[in-house]
Structure formats: structure tokens, C-alpha cells
Amino acid sequence: MAETHIPHPILPPPSNSVGVLGWLRRNLFSSPLNIALTLLALYLLYTLIPPLLRWALLDATWTGDNREACSAHSGACWVFIRVHFEQFLYGFYPDDQRWRVNLAAILLVLGAAPLFIRAVPDRTKIRLGLSLLIGYPIIAFVLFKGGRLGLSAVDTSSWGGLLLTLVIAGVGMIAALPLGILLALGRRSQMPAIQTLCVTFIEFWRGVPLITVLFMSSVMLPLFLPAGMNFDKLLRALIGVTLFQAAYMAEVVRGGLQAIPKGQFEAAAALGLGYWKTMALIVLPQALKLVIPGIVNTFIALFKDTSLVLIIGLFDLMNIVHNATTNPEWLGFSTEGYVFTATVYWLFCFGMSRYSQNLEKRLHTGHKR
């Protein structure tokens, strides 16, 4: 007798395991402890959010141009930020020359925009990215510093605010990554001289705090230089930050290099590729992709560490806000100042973090290891 198999009907899942209710049950009310923690969290939010909103938005002062405007309200005095906003952005950069900074910013946005558009082919993106990496710093430097092409010279000591923060972070990132890659390759080199050199360099710079590096560059370095020779304080800080960051970057990249299977090197060698081509075409693209989270982590740390330059008297965003809060005319508004500073830092760091996640997803080629 032939039995026909009747397929079991497809049933919907139990209603309490899907939808909003299912989600709530699974994530917030799955056990007595979870219920207690959920209620506690709700209570904390209830006590914290309303006063915060009242201070930052509802009772805050948004208009006016002096501190008296703020006395009518009990909340935050955003007038303080408004009045100093240009200063926070440009530092002491001369008013009539600020268009140069704006122009550089617009050029960067226009130049980099195609990198974020999905439809642009990858090959074009790589070419554009590389030419930006090399070309843009030169353009930006000429625009900021001036002294040629009919632009009046602006001394680096008057650069400040967000501009200075971005200059230090940008130079640190752009210069530290290639240097770090070279150091990582050197540390794995078969040649003992190169290996020793790289290990010594990395271990030295990783072993000292950034503050010490900055102090040394601004206080001690001039002692060793011949009398009369003077190099720019900002340049010295940039070199210090770059070398310091390169050592960290080298170790991040080395982690990626170690994850590349030996077979990749062998396959490249068997095809007749030399050392540099193997590294550039086969090993580094894979290794760097693996360590994107580590690289971005280092970048974010660097971005925030730029605030340390205040100890050598550079007025980056952090320092210039701090400076404004000590202005006798505007005493008592340091909370607003630091909340503003924190928000700006957070926006940049969060942006980097999101971009890196996006990049990781896009570069995933479904390969298994």
C-alpha cells in the first residue's frame, strides 16, 4: 500500500514571541531580575531626562549678544557659544582671511564627496582617495599658511579652535598610517638591522606618554638645535603626535599582518610577485581590512588626544573654549562651554565610527578563513 506524505501545514509563530510584545518580553521582561533592572532604568531616565531637557532646551537662552540676556532664564546660556562661535572655529585666525579656511573646508567636502557615493566605481574611488591624501594637505597648507600666490602670510600661532584640532588630527592620521604600515612591515622583516630599528622605534614611542612627547618637542628640542635655528611650534607638535601615533598604528597593522595565512604569501611568490607587490596587492589590502576597527580606534583616540596640545600653549578647540570660560566678561558659563566641546568631539568620533562600520560591511567579500 502506498502512503502519500501530506506536508505539515506551515503555522504562524506564537503571538507572544513576535512583534512589539515579543520583543518587550524577550529583551526587557524575561526574568524577575530583568524586570527589576528595566523598572530601575525607567526611573533613572524619568529623574534625569526632564531636568536635562529643561536646562539644555526649554529654559535655555538662545538669543542676545551679552551675558545679561541670559539672566532672565534659569537654563543654559547658549549665547556664550554664539558669541564665541567664530573664535571656537578659527581661533585667532584673522577675520578677513577666514574665507581661506572656509574654502579649504568646501574643497575637502567637494573632493571627498564621491568617496561616499555608492555608484562611483571602486577604482575611481581609490585613485581619488590617494590623490586627495597626497594633494589636499598641500593645498590646505598653502591656503592656511599663505605667504605665496598673493595670499598674506598667517602665522601658525594664530591658528586655533576646531581648525587647529582638525589640522593636528588630520596630519596625525594621514602621516601616521603609512608610517605605521612601514614600521609594521619592518618589524616583521627578515633583515635584522631593519627589524631592530623598527622594534626600538615602536617600543620607545609606545613607552612614553604623549604629554611627555609634546613637552620634549616644545621645551627640550630647541635646546639641542643650533642657536638661531627655530622651528615652528605647531610643526614640532605635529611631528611628535605623528611619530607617537605611528608606533601605535604599527602594532595595530602588525596584528592584521599576522592574521594573513602563509598560503597567501606562497601563492603570491609562486606567481613571481616580489616583496613590495606582494605586500601592496595581496597582503596589505587583506590585513588593513581586518584591522579597520583597530585603526579607527587609534584615530578616535588621536582625535581626542589632540586636546593635550594645550599644555604647550596651542589653542585647539578644547583650549580655546576653556580660555573663553575664563574671560572675566563671561565667567560662570564653563558648563555650556564643555558641553559644547564634548558634543563637537562626539560628533566627529561617532562619525568616524559609523563610517568604519559601513566600510567594513562594504569590503566584506564573503570569504571564509
Added chain:
Amino acid sequence: MPELPPASAHAPLSDQVMIEMQGVHKWYGAFHVLKEINLTVRKGERIVVCGPSGSGKSTTIRCINRLEEYQRGRIVVDGQELSNDVRQIERIRREVGMVFQHFNLFPHLTVLENCVLAPIWVRKLPRKQAEDIAMRYLERVKIPEQAGKYPGQLSGGQQQRVAIARSLCMNPKIMLFDEPTSALDPEMIKEVLDTMVTLAEDGMTMICVTHEMGFAKTVAHRVIFMDGGEIIEQNSPAEFFTHPQSDRTKLFLSQILHH
């Protein structure tokens, strides 16, 4: 697999020597892995190397393109002697294709990019020409439709065929196969062996480390048996399988043929 007439019935091999290994010794630290390897491979000759694991089979063929260093002896490939000169080594590697047990495709590149990379960067071919050549070889290994995919999206057998195509794109004079089917599921072994057979039909000089005795019987001119870092015995497949000379060969054959 397509039946080839027995290798002995082929046209006589040319006298041109492609690979000459003379008294090659290799040590890993104090461990003597290769002992007095002497091997001459003529143009168009197909050799299968077999033996128990750890016998030095892979190490021997990896010496030919200098993936392994050796401490004594000399190896001449296509008239050029291997030395410590990096340029000389790279020149020889261009002429010697290699297929690995674990494929070793470049996972960040598509199948087509895997195939054109070396022709473009080593042979300096224009991209268009390199792509034409690559598509021709991908058609030969019967996977032109996968050209735009990444290796991670292919089956093991497909990956190994891409690896063969990648090597062929360099137009090598010699192909080395290092256990090309050992990492494959049984149903995929055949497609890779078939590809290797078509290669043999075209007169490619091949050295193949494998345990596929069927392949050895139909394709090889000569079978080499290694054990303990030495070449124990070499003979035509007909003689090798029916009248093995040494006891170790007999033991090995009884173990691999009767399981």
C-alpha cells in the same frame, strides 16, 4: 575521466631537460628532510610523486620554485640555475606555475582579478589583453560564468579550478601540483582531475604530488615513490603498480590500494 592511451604509447619525449635536481639536501634545523634528491624532468614529461606523509614529497617540489630553501645540491629550471639572487628566483617562478592543496586564492579579489593580477604586474600585460587570456583559461576550466564572483562564494572544486587557471594565465612552462585534490570533497575531486588531464593532453610538463593512483596510472609517464626524504623507487606506472621493487613501496601500495 577521459581515457588517455597509456603514457608509454605517446610520442617519445623530447630530449630537452626542463628540471634538473642534483644531489639536493635539505635540513629543517637538525632534521634532515631531503636526502640526495636526483631528478631529471624532460619537456612534456608528467611525473606523479607519491609516498607516506612526511616523506618529503611536497618539500621536493617546493624546492623547484624555491618556496623552500635547500642547503646542498643544485637545481636548474629551464636552463636557469636557482641561486640566492632574488631576481633570478622571481624569473624562474614566472615560468613555474604552482597549485596548492588549499587553493590559496586571494579572497579580496574576484576570480577574474585573481587571474589577471600576475600577468598585469609581473608580465606587464595591458589589462585588456590579460583579461582576454584569463577568460580563455576560465573557459578551459569550465567556469567563465564565475569570473565576477569572489573565491569565498565558490565550492572547493571550483576554487581549485580557478587556482589552476590563475597559474596558466602566466603561461608557465612547468606546472607543479601539491596535493591538489586532498582538501576536496569526494564529488569535487573528479572535476579537478579532469582539468589536469586536459592540461596533460596539451603536453604541459607536470609534477604532481597526489594519492590519486587512477590519475597516476592514466596520465603519468613516471611515478616516483618517496619515503623518509629519499627517492626510493621510480618507474613507469605500469611497472610501478604491477612490479614494485622495494618492500617499502609494496607496503605503501598495499595500504593505499586496499582500504
